[in-house]
Amino acid sequence: DIQMTQSPSSLSASVGDRVTITCRASQSISSYLNWYQHKPGKAPKLLLYAASSLQSGVPSRFSGGGSGTDFTLTISSLQPEDFATYYCQQTSSTPQTFGQGTKVEIK
Amino acid sequence: EVQLVESGGGLVQPGGSLRLSCAASGFTFSSYSMNWVRQAPGKGLEWVSYISGSGNSKYYADSVKGRFTISRDNAKNSLYLQMNSLRDEDTAVYYCARPYYESSGYYPWGQGTLVTVSS
Numbered sequence: 001d002i003q004m005t006q007s008p009s010s011l012s013a014s015v016g017d018r019v020t021i022t023c024r025a026s027q028s029i030s031s032y033l034n035w036y037q038h039k040p041g042k043a044p045k046l047l048l049y050a051a052s053s054l055q056s057g058v059p060s061r062f063s064g065g066g067s068g069t070d071f072t073l074t075i076s077s078l079q080p081e082d083f084a085t086y087y088c089q090q091t092s093s094t095p096q097t098f099g100q101g102t103k104v105e106i107k
Numbered sequence: 108e109v110q111l112v113e114s115g116g117g118l119v120q121p122g123g124s125l126r127l128s129c130a131a132s133g134f135t136f137s138s139y140s141m142n143w144v145r146q147a148p149g150k151g152l153e154w155v156s157y158i159s160g161s162g163n164s165k166y167y168a169d170s171v172k173g174r175f176t177i178s179r180d181n182a183k184n185s186l187y188l189q190m191n192s193l194r195d196e197d198t199a200v201y202y203c204a205r206p207y208y209e210s211s212g213y214y215p216w217g218q219g220t221l222v223t224v225s226s
Contacts, residue, residue, distance in 0.1 A: 036212070038152070043219060055214060089212065095154050
């Protein structure tokens with residue numbers, strides 16, 4: 001199974017800050033990497049798929065990059081509605097594993 | 108509108124069984140594989156099971172293999188998860204989710220249904 005490791009596990013940031021979350025796969029997954037935003041009581045929301053493709057309706061302040069084993073999610077200017085937990089997921093092979101999550105909190 | 112709606116969650120004793128359903132609408136259900144994903148209290152997202160569009164291919168997480176069975180009825184646009192021999196650690200919100208396109212991220216997701224395993 002492919003293991004997905006996110007860092008950091010949590011971070012505190014202020015509105016307007018640039019935030020970067022990293023995700024590392026235990027083996028190459030090409031660009032089969034997705035990012036989700038998850039808020040309590042809601043379904044996870046797909047932000048980016050294929051490492052860098054922005055899902056329709058997602059603000060352009062979210063961007064993604066990387067290929068192979070190392071990936072990043074960047075929020076260029078953190079907004080109040082962005083405080084949530086973020087997960088990466090690989091869909092290169094089954095089981096389609098998730099990272100452990102990164103909780104973005106208000107500083 | 109593309110939509111998924113889960114049902115069937117509830118309180119069950121350890122060792123018991125439960126069947127979750129996921130009703131799909133707004134897309135050609137048989138053209139898409141489907142997945143179940145869960146989130147235990149205070150934990151992250153865990154992929155649980157996959158079924159191909161035809162229903163011929165099925166995969167399971169090691170944590171549920173041999174206890175859970177995924178199935179689908181394309182005529183009824185419905186996905187199911189039969190959960191047997193339930194354990195305390197199966198307590199979670201269960202989501203059904205469709206890939207945006209095959210091997211891509213999941214969109215949409217259902218709203219989730221809570222399964223509580225407790226005596």
